[in-house]
Amino acid sequence: MATPAKNAKPNPVSAQTQSEGLSDTHKKTSSHEISGAEIVIRCLNAEKVKFVFGYPGGAVLHIYDEIYKQNGFKHILVRHEQAAVHAADAFSRATGEVGVALVTSGPGATNAVTGIATAYMDSIPLVVISGQVPVPAIGLDAFQEVDMVGVTRPCVKHNFLVKDVRDIAETIKKAFYIAATGRPGPVVVDIPKDITAHKTSFHYPETVEMRSYNPVLKGHSGQIKKAIKLLLEAKRPMIYTGGGLVLGDGAPELVKLARTLGYPVTNTLMGLGGYPASDPQFVGMLGMHGTYEANMAMQNCDVLLAVGARFDDRVIGNPKHFLSEKRTIIHIDVDPSSISKRVKVDVPIVGHVQAVLSEMNEVLSTEKIKNEVSAWWAQIGEWRKVHGGRYENSDLVIKPQYVIEKLCEVTKGDAYVTSDVGQHQMWAAQYYKFDKPRRWINSGGLGTMGVGLPYAMGCQFADKNAQVACVTGEGSIQMNIQELSTCAQYGLPIKVILLNNRYLGMVRQWQEFFYEDRYSESYMDSLPDFVKLAESYGHVGMQITKPSDVEGALKDAFAMKSKFVFMDFITEQKENVFPMVENGRGISEMILGDTKKSDNNKGVK
Amino acid sequence: MKHIISILIENEAGALSRVAGLFSARGYNIESLTVAVTEDSTMSRMTIVTSGSDEVIEQIIKQLNKLIDVIKVLDLNDGKFIERELMLVKVKASPQYREEMKRMCDIFRGRIIDVADGSFTIELTGSGSKLDAFIESLDNTVILETVRTGASGIGRGDRVLKI
Numbered sequence: 001m002a003t004p005a006k007n008a009k010p011n012p013v014s015a016q017t018q019s020e021g022l023s024d025t026h027k028k029t030s031s032h033e034i035s036g037a038e039i040v041i042r043c044l045n046a047e048k049v050k051f052v053f054g055y056p057g058g059a060v061l062h063i064y065d066e067i068y069k070q071n072g073f074k075h076i077l078v079r080h081e082q083a084a085v086h087a088a089d090a091f092s093r094a095t096g097e098v099g100v101a102l103v104t105s106g107p108g109a110t111n112a113v114t115g116i117a118t119a120y121m122d123s124i125p126l127v128v129i130s131g132q133v134p135v136p137a138i139g140l141d142a143f144q145e146v147d148m149v150g151v152t153r154p155c156v157k158h159n160f161l162v163k164d165v166r167d168i169a170e171t172i173k174k175a176f177y178i179a180a181t182g183r184p185g186p187v188v189v190d191i192p193k194d195i196t197a198h199k200t201s202f203h204y205p206e207t208v209e210m211r212s213y214n215p216v217l218k219g220h221s222g223q224i225k226k227a228i229k230l231l232l233e234a235k236r237p238m239i240y241t242g243g244g245l246v247l248g249d250g251a252p253e254l255v256k257l258a259r260t261l262g263y264p265v266t267n268t269l270m271g272l273g274g275y276p277a278s279d280p281q282f283v284g285m286l287g288m289h290g291t292y293e294a295n296m297a298m299q300n301c302d303v304l305l306a307v308g309a310r311f312d313d314r315v316i317g318n319p320k321h322f323l324s325e326k327r328t329i330i331h332i333d334v335d336p337s338s339i340s341k342r343v344k345v346d347v348p349i350v351g352h353v354q355a356v357l358s359e360m361n362e363v364l365s366t367e368k369i370k371n372e373v374s375a376w377w378a379q380i381g382e383w384r385k386v387h388g389g390r391y392e393n394s395d396l397v398i399k400p401q402y403v404i405e406k407l408c409e410v411t412k413g414d415a416y417v418t419s420d421v422g423q424h425q426m427w428a429a430q431y432y433k434f435d436k437p438r439r440w441i442n443s444g445g446l447g448t449m450g451v452g453l454p455y456a457m458g459c460q461f462a463d464k465n466a467q468v469a470c471v472t473g474e475g476s477i478q479m480n481i482q483e484l485s486t487c488a489q490y491g492l493p494i495k496v497i498l499l500n501n502r503y504l505g506m507v508r509q510w511q512e513f514f515y516e517d518r519y520s521e522s523y524m525d526s527l528p529d530f531v532k533l534a535e536s537y538g539h540v541g542m543q544i545t546k547p548s549d550v551e552g553a554l555k556d557a558f559a560m561k562s563k564f565v566f567m568d569f570i571t572e573q574k575e576n577v578f579p580m581v582e583n584g585r586g587i588s589e590m591i592l593g594d595t596k597k598s599d600n601n602k603g604v605k
Numbered sequence: 606m607k608h609i610i611s612i613l614i615e616n617e618a619g620a621l622s623r624v625a626g627l628f629s630a631r632g633y634n635i636e637s638l639t640v641a642v643t644e645d646s647t648m649s650r651m652t653i654v655t656s657g658s659d660e661v662i663e664q665i666i667k668q669l670n671k672l673i674d675v676i677k678v679l680d681l682n683d684g685k686f687i688e689r690e691l692m693l694v695k696v697k698a699s700p701q702y703r704e705e706m707k708r709m710c711d712i713f714r715g716r717i718i719d720v721a722d723g724s725f726t727i728e729l730t731g732s733g734s735k736l737d738a739f740i741e742s743l744d745n746t747v748i749l750e751t752v753r754t755g756a757s758g759i760g761r762g763d764r765v766l767k768i
Contacts (some may be wrong), residue, residue: 149619158673161618178673211768212615212676230619337667340660 029461036063037196038173039447040129043172045072049100052076057104058144059131062188062196076227076461076490079482081108082110082323084455085109085186086139086480087378089124090451090458093254093441094416096249098179099124099458104131106144109190110151114448116186117155121445122270123247125184126506127175128365135163142567148190155511157185165198165477182215184247196562215334219351220408221361227330227347228363229306234303236376237263240286242315243444244308245353246437251275252359260364263373266294268309270444273434278413283380284389288555288581289426292590293383299325299588300379308353311343312445313583319343321586387579387583389430389594398547398571399563400499404431405552407469407497410554415439415467418455420476421447426577428471440460450479456494457486467495467558474500484537487564495557496566498530503571507600509576534566543568607636608662609688609758611766612651612669613676616642618675622756624651627672633657637690637733637755648676650766652757654733661718685761691728693718694735695749698725702747713739724749732756 025135034042040063044052053076056064068074078084081103088099099119103112109130119126133142144321149161158178160171168191175187231237239258245251251274258265258281266286270351275282284291286298298304298316303328307354309315316322319342331338331345332353339348349356391401407415413433418441419425433441441459443451456470477498487494509523531541540563544553557565579590613621621640628635636654643650653666660679669678681688696708698720710717710727713735719726729739733756740751760766 150622153619154622154628177660210673213673335671337664337671341664 001589006438006473008200016471019508021511024566028420033199033201035062035199036067036142036168036191037066037199039165039168039200039202039463040172040191040196041066041070041072042202043169044100044191045070046100046594047172047176049073050098051088052102053078053087053091053240053458054102055084055104055108057079057108059105059108059132059133059193060129060196060207062100062193063102063129063131063191075102076457076486078454078486080480081111082115082450083457083480083483083486085112085126085128086118086448086451086454087461088126089115090117090418090441090455091462092124092126092458093455094459094462095127096247096438098176099126101128103128104144105133105193106146108144108147109146113151113155116152116188118446118448118451119186119441120155120157122243122443123180125568126186127172127179128186128188130188130190131196132161132190132192135192136194138192148188149198152188155186156188158190159190161190161192162195163192165195168195169203173205174208176209177210179348182213183244183338200302216336216350216516217334219349219354219356220334221359222350224356224359225363227349228360228367230303230328230330230347231261231263231305232367232369232371234263234301234371235349236297236300236302236379237261237305238297238301238303238371239263239265239275239305239307240268240298240309241265241271241274241307242268242309244270245472248308248334249306249351249437250353250357251437253354253361256361257357257364260361261370261371263499264377266290266298268315268444269429269442272429272440273437277433278435283384285429286587288580289325289430289579290318290587291389291430292387292579292592293380293589295579295590296383299586302327304329304347306333307357308333310338310341311572312590313342315587315588316343317581317585317587321589322584326399345355363569370494391575391578393547395547398544398550398569400427400501400569400571400575401431402547403497403499403569404428404471405570406551407471408432410558411467411469412549412556415469416441416456416463418442418459418468418470420452420472420479421449421506422473422474422476423509423575424471424499425502426506427499430577451475453480453483453487453494453496456496457483457490457492457494460492460494461490469495469497471497471499473505474498474502474527474530475504481533484534484539484564484566488537488539491562492564493560493562494564494566496534498566498568499571500527500530500568501571501575502527503574507578508574512574512576513580513582528538530566530568534564539564539566541566541568543570606657606682607654608685610655610751611654611679611681611758612653613643613766614640614649614651614671614672616649617674620649620675621651623672623674626652626670628653628655631664631668633661637753639755640741640758642658646758648768652755653741654756661673664723676700677766679760679766681760684764686764687760688732688756688758688763689730689731690733690756691740691754692739692751694727694729694740694743694751696725696727696743697723697747697749699749701724706747708740709742713742715739747754
């Protein structure tokens with residue numbers, strides 16, 4: 001947010017404290033004392049932060065002045081604070097490091113809230129530093145004042161208001177520690193402007209000890225042995241992994257475990273890439289738009305190993321229906337409150353997924369595996385034939401699924417793929433084959449439209465030579481379209497894959513299925529000319545209207561290695577996402593095809 | 606079922622709102638909540654009276670433990686405990702009622718702590734259900750106002766909530 005206009009009348013309290021700068025107690029400063037603003041910068045550099053995504057404004061001017069003087073981290077100037085937090089979030093998802101965003105007080109802070117809530121729902125470690133009005137002005141409705149600690153309380157792992165310059169270093173140390181450990185999440189550090197002007201000596205603590213926060217890392221050995229025993233006796237075993245496996249960097253251990261056992265694996269939307277999609281043991285994503293075989297296997301298994309997943313409503317649908325089949329559930333999670341929240345668990349294992357899985361692998365290496373599950377695999381093979389991810393391709397109109405399949409081929413399945421929220425997100429999840437973790441970047445929990453472009457920015461900063469594709473819709477892309485400017489400023493060679501169906505596709509699909517085709521406010525009229533729009537920022541714009549041009553256009557776009565390319569694919573308007581589990585139903589109650597177009601319309605129940 | 610949960614929490618600004626916010630955000634019941642600093646001024650002790658199924662109570666305890674400022678959580682109903690609450694009741698005490706009021710107060714081991722022309726103020730401590738019983742035993746029309754602190758709880762014998 002910008003500083004107030006020149007003729008705006010400043011708040012008397014803030015004007016006074018800002019002009020004085022230092023209060024009495026801090027006036028005597030010796031030469032080794034530095035300002036709170038400089039301390040903030042020194043802390044971030046001590047944490048080896050590479051990028052800070054932010055936007056300046058009144059309350060953070062002291063901090064921005066110190067940014068100007070330093071050459072540790074690079075500051076990335078976004079066009080809206082929401083995008084700053086999303087970009088920091090994606091940087092973290094892609095690298096595993098803590099993402100950092102910096103915003104000013106009031107509207108800068110509230111603009112950041114959607115980004116913070118998005119990261120919170122997906123357990124992404126972030127440190128968000130927000131400016132605050134000077135301490136004496138707090139609570140007096142000062143210009144650009146908002147109670148940031150109060151506003152963000154329900155959507156952060158923790159937050160702090162720093163009221164003494166001597167607390168800044170320790171607070172930032174704690175913020176990074178809390179954000180990254182246990183179940184990760186965003187931490188907000190709110191710093192009043194006068195505190196950034198006060199001076200004190202700087203000492204960055206090397207370690208943190210908090211009596212109230214000691215996350216459990218190592219799993220209970222007895223529970224682990226019990227879990228292995230159950231897995232080895234299973235007749236219809238299933239491994240279900242989520243975002244926690246990816247965030248906990250446990251994928252290699254999981255792959256080892258799954259291959260040793262030879263059991264089927266499914267990933268949640270957040271967990272894609274946790275197990276290689278091209279591996280024959282992978283049965284695809286599960287859930288509301290999961291594969292037929294994944295959902296059927298999930299429903300009918302007798303022993304379920306859940307790893308870093310939380311049985312949420314989009315994954316298992318109605319918990320009563322899910323529990324109507326008897327099975328034994330083993331659940332590994334770093335967060336005890338995720339265990340037995342929606343579904344009662346038989347063998348809970350609280351611990352870091354990587355530590356628990358490697359201990360499981362050790363136990364398993366001493367066991368003789370003679371478990372026979374070929375009948376179960378035969379059953380899964382039958383289920384695979386039922387739907388198999390088919391869609392009806394066309395020579396006349398571009399099918400969105402076809403674009404994603406070609407995108408996967410052209411990028412050799414190795415791109416960072418970000419998405420927004422809606423049908424295109426589901427098609428990207430279904431048709432791009434993610435073989436590596438941290439390559440699929442999307443808002444799974446909060447479902448935030450507008451994340452796609454800032455997410456792509458975060459990925460490109462994380463890996464400047466990587467192929468980064470932002471799969472989006474014409475609704476979502478317009479929610480953070482201003483970031484085309486940021487991409488121009490930093491020369492980010494992102495490829496936007498816009499699946500343009502002139503509808504808010506997922507809303508329209510629900511209206512078709514559940515509201516008798518009453519398309520209330522889901523049609524997008526007056527779309528911009530995306531080609532010209534992209535070009536106006538100095539990017540390359542393309543519009544693709546014919547199926548036969550899809551592959552060539554993608555190849556051309558990705559061949560332009562240093563260019564940002566905006567690809568506007570004019571697609572089939574009323575394509576639906578299948579399979580689909582209706583809200584509130586069981587996951588084995590899928591709708592497999594379009595009632596209007598095919599015979600495959602009964603829905604298997 | 607009713608549960609009394611004891612919490613040791615960092616004595617920091619906003620700690621109470623984190624706990625209260627958790628209960629409202631997740632739709633848990635709060636019958637009462639009391640909090641005050643302990644003998645160690647860096648810590649506060651909170652007592653929450655809540656109700657819910659075993660699953661809900663298990664989630665409440667887990668969610669409370671997840672709050673960064675929370676040091677320890679104890680469900681007092683997992684063992685033996687003592688519950689006390691303080692209530693002040695102002696009642697009408699016109700000449701014809703004065704004797705009866707005094708008698709009721711004695712039966713419940715209360716104390717009259719303020720006497721005025723037309724009213725008594727009675728102080729009563731005990732479990733929540735005892736205080737309820739006192740209120741019920743009075744004619745509603747004689748009660749001028751009541752104020753209750755909410756329950757405080759402590760484990761019996763060796764049961765100690767301490768770091």
